[in-house]
Amino acid sequence: MSIAAAKQSSKTGWIAGLMLAVLFVFSLCVGVGDMPIIRLFSDGRVLELLLVSRLPRTLAAILTGAGLAIAGLIMQTLARNRYVEPATAGTAQSAELGILLVTLLLPSASLLFKSLAASAAALLGTTLFLMTAHRLPPTQPFLVPLFGLVYGGVIGAAVTFVAWQADLLQYLSVWTNGDFSGVLRGRYELLWLGALMVVIAWIVADRLTIMALGRDASIGLGLDYARMLQLGLVIVSVISALSVVVVGMIPFVGLVVPNIVSRLMGDNIRGTLPFVAASGAILVLGCDILGRLIRHPYEIPVGTVMGCVGGLIFLWLLFRRPSHV
């Protein structure tokens, strides 16, 4: 990294950190319950509200946002296509299918076990997607996301069908639309496993950058391609499955954030990974706060807000960028 680029990135880093800190504090203060900050330590109920509801919710938003953005980044590296992300490549829908089947077969399973099943299903669905996606002609880059979207739609139809038969449609909507309003202390801690996955991604970041060069080039550079592919798939699947289990599906985070960051800072994953994570967290937390404010004291689920905000950003990205990818 040249000195100018390093300066630039440290400046961007400061801005991102500051924004995240501001949103963090703001998110702690916004909500239905009245929470005067000055009485934080004198009034026990204020502290309790903070620790039981606001803090977990804020942390959950940050963890989910960072995790989904990283999952999108890795997914884009693996598929070698800028326009895929877990929610549009069947990963999230496979995770839903996994939870649904566990709920039907073993209704008493713990949340951890459900997450495991969801992760396994997500892994299977994503592997199938990648195997097929590699057979599509590389000269038409838009075919891969298109394939992913319809693939996700077909799995989604299967999920709806099973849920319909078992009379679980209402239950299903908890996972299909991301919402942080149910997050309380004791109900989001699984998301820290996603943070662990982000750390693993950080450790192998250099190898991921090489993987982006393609299979032959990375094998030529001495990379164990198959192992890295498996690792990448596991990271993507676990992060998406956890966020589906705990908060539900949030579209566009994994798509929009890595694209913007790569436009600003290039494609060295070691250098961009912290910014991708921070921007993802900022985007999701910002949308959650927006959802809480638009119709205060009622709430709009973060998945809906993100569908509008993210959709607009993505269309802007599509039509601004020259047609080569």
Next chain:
Amino acid sequence: MPDRRLLCLAGAALLCIVAFMTIGLRGNIGFVLALRAMKLAALLQVSVSIAVSTVIFQTVTNNRILTPSIMGLDALYLFGQMLLVFLLGGLGYAALDAQLKFGGEIIVLMALATGLLLPMLRRRTDMGLMLLAGIIFGILFRSLHSLLARLIDPNDFAVVQGASFANFNDVRTDLLAFAAILTIVGIVIAWRARHVLDVMALGADTATGLGISWSRTVTGLLLLVSALVAVSTALVGPVAFFGLLVVALAERVVDTRSHAALMPAAMLTAVIILVGGQALFQHALGSSSTLGVVIEFVGGFAFLVLLVFGSRK
């Protein structure tokens, strides 16, 4: 011979219609028949309008895997409907005459669809880009729809709630007459334009060279497509992959892209799948609600197969 194949399709379609009307008849036969005839009329309109709009849309965009609903037109219709409720309020909306309301929704959809799609077609946007943009439009409009749904009064929400899922079982019979006029006018226009459509299928440059005012024709055809999409969405709700499935099958059967054969073939195939499927699921198997999901699943799967194998040639 396309003619003989068309006759076979027509025979099969007729068979499906008869099956739909007669399987499992019980109780007051006259009442049941009248009820089923209403439903049949709706299903026929839906099949025909989806088939015709998809054929025209594929010709205009010069692509076999594009359909109005993949480009998010039915999501746009629902969004337009929600927008009307949002602007007029639930009471004002409910007080409006059903046909007037439907007319308003169609005009909103026509304006929005032409405004969005025409610039993309004019700029000869790359097909893949257009597809992707269309799907994102779909997600965006669905999200905007549910955003507006959260913003309006819960009572107002109940007014539009039923419309957002495909439901072949419980069709809107109050709009039937008005929609029938629209569908018939639409078919007549499409049929009269069949030769123009054949020329349009050669591509924008060739069509212009052959003396067709390209952008005016495309505008007209897009308006027609939007009206037909509005008919089918208003009657049963959004159906994502049905049109794609139908046209792909019809093309295999008649083995030509000539509109004089393809359009009737697509209509008949749509009737066979929809009416036959409904007869099978509702009257024979008794699980009426699943046809939409099954069509979605099979149609999506067909799309994937087309994509993987069609692009490798």
